[in-house]
Amino acid sequence: MAARGAGRAEDGGYPSPLRAWLVIAVLLLAYTIAFVDRQILSLMVQPIRADLQLSDTAISLLHGFAFAIFYTFLGMFLGRWADRGSRKAMIAGGMVLWCLATVACGFAQTFHQLFAARIMVGVGEATLSPAAYSLISDYFAPARRGRAMSAYTMGIFVGSGVALILGGLAVTAASQEAAVTLPLAGTVRPWQAAFMIVGIPGLAVAGLMLLVREPKRQERRKGDHPLPDMAETFAFFRARAGILFAIVTGFGVNAIISYGLSAWVPSLFIRVHHWSAGDIAFAYGVILLTSGCAGILCGGWLADRMTTSGKPDGALRASLLGMAAVIPVVPFVGLASSPALALAALAWTSFFLGVPTGIAPAALHAITPNEFRGQVTALYLFAINLIGMGFGPTFVALATDRVFQSDLAVGRSLALVTGLAAIVAFALIAAARRGYGAAVAAAHR
Incomplete structure (x- = not known):
């Protein structure tokens, strides 16, 4: 297997496919745990609001x-660390930090304590994707990179789906038991127990991560060049400023849809359609695990197929197809008159949101030399998290609290915010296609 993989012309110098896909399996497990720890909050909005006396806007800040x-x-x-240092050690250390911080969320007694613990979850998880995407690019040749990155990014939907189902079980338990007794922690509320329980498994995966072998760094500049200093780094980002801005901002705005939906769809079904938290947790979790994952895998396959057929902008073309399919349907998640129609719109949206989600980093790595990929990935994550995670849930909450001024208007808020975001994201990625082919050629000189 190793000899055959090493001997393929298009994969010259890359690790064997078997080893590469085993690494993807470990990284997928890590990303799944990251999203479980990140998204477990979404199904526990009601009990946390009640216990800590919080508004929708305060919940959105958490x-x-x-x-x-x-x-x-x-x-x-x-x-920058991912471009220079040990990526597996970076991931393992970050996992220990965010898992312990997730457990700490369960000990919070006030908004400020929970806010501080959530900050530390973010600090730990910030180590994962810059290092993971850098590893993937050194394990997989460009023609197979879209599928590999999509498989890793599938952790978003797997983790979110599992978080919803686990959160639903926790909220169902909250309606039956006023408190839960855990070893060492003592008697706590069910939502606190959920944080404590989901934070523990990642510690074992952190140990598994240390067994991953660091691959040779591929696609470095030819010749005996030292690693670029800060002046060279700034020069690269200046030269690519226009296209990088369009791509990272476009995908960042697209993330407003994902984070807005994941934060407020459960509340929509609870408030408007009168579902129980457990029922919507199961339904939404299944949609993410099926439609979302299928969309990510389809996007990776389509991007690789387009790239190998001679289209250097294959990742952007595939992304635009997915984005275009979202625009006419996403408002009906919030505006549908029945829960069945809302779920159908949610399943459609989750599939086509998945298409660009997995291949966005591949689109960026195609125009970026290896020496800068960790930093470009960090810039992409900056946009995804500042724009998508930072503003997505809060824009919806502000529309509910300030514009429509009714908890029952959360569906209209979702339709307004996600509908506008879908249009803006499509326009930005369409603009990025201009000059993309030349940028790909420049990155591989």
Whole structure:
């Protein structure tokens, strides 16, 4: 297997496919745990609001800005580390930090304590994707990179789906038991127990991450060049400023849809359609695990097929197809008159949101030399988290609290925010296609 993989012309110098896909499996597990720890909050909005006396806007800050503050602003430093240091050690250390911080969320007694713990979850998770995407690019040749990155990014939907189902079980337990007794922690509320329980498994995966072998860094500049200093780094980003801005901002705005839906769809079904938290948790979790994952895999396959057929902008073309399919349907998640129609719109939207989600980093790596990929990935994550996670849940909450001024208007708020975001994201990625082919050629000189 190794000899055959090494001997393929298009994969010269890359690790064997078997080893590469085993690494993807470990990274997917890590990303799944990251999203479970990140998204477990979404199904526990009602009990946390009741216990801590919070508004929708305060909950949105816990969902978005508390997590995104340091996740976002530490990104460029961590991206530079990923371009130079041990990526597996970076991921393992970050996992230990965010898992312990998730457990700490369960001990919170006030908004400020929960806010601080969520910040530390963000600090830990900020280590994962810059290092993971850098590893993937060194394990997979460009023609197979779209599928590999999509498989890793599938952790978003797997983790979110599992978080919804686990959160639903926790909220169902809350309606039956006033308190839960755990070893060492003592007697706590069910939502607190949920944080404590989901934070523990990631510690074992952190140990597994240390077994991953660091691959040779591929696609470096030819000749005996030292690693670029800060002046060269700034020169690269200046030269690519226009196209990088369009791509990272476009995908960042697109993330407003994902984070807005994940934060407020459960509340929509609870408030408007009178579903129980457990029922919508199961339904939404299944949609993410099926439609979302299928969309991500389809996007990776389509991008690789377009790229190997001679279209250097294959990742952007595939992304635009997915984005275009979202625009006419996403408002009906919030505006549908029946829960069945809302779920159908949600399944459609989740599939086509998945298409660009997995291949966005591949689109960026195609125009970026290896020496800068960790930092470009960090810039992409900066946009995804500051724009998508930071503003997505909060824009919806502000529309509900300030514009429509009714908890029952959360569906109209979702339709307004996600509908506008879908249009703006499509326009930005369409603009990025101009000059993309020349940027790909320049990156591989």
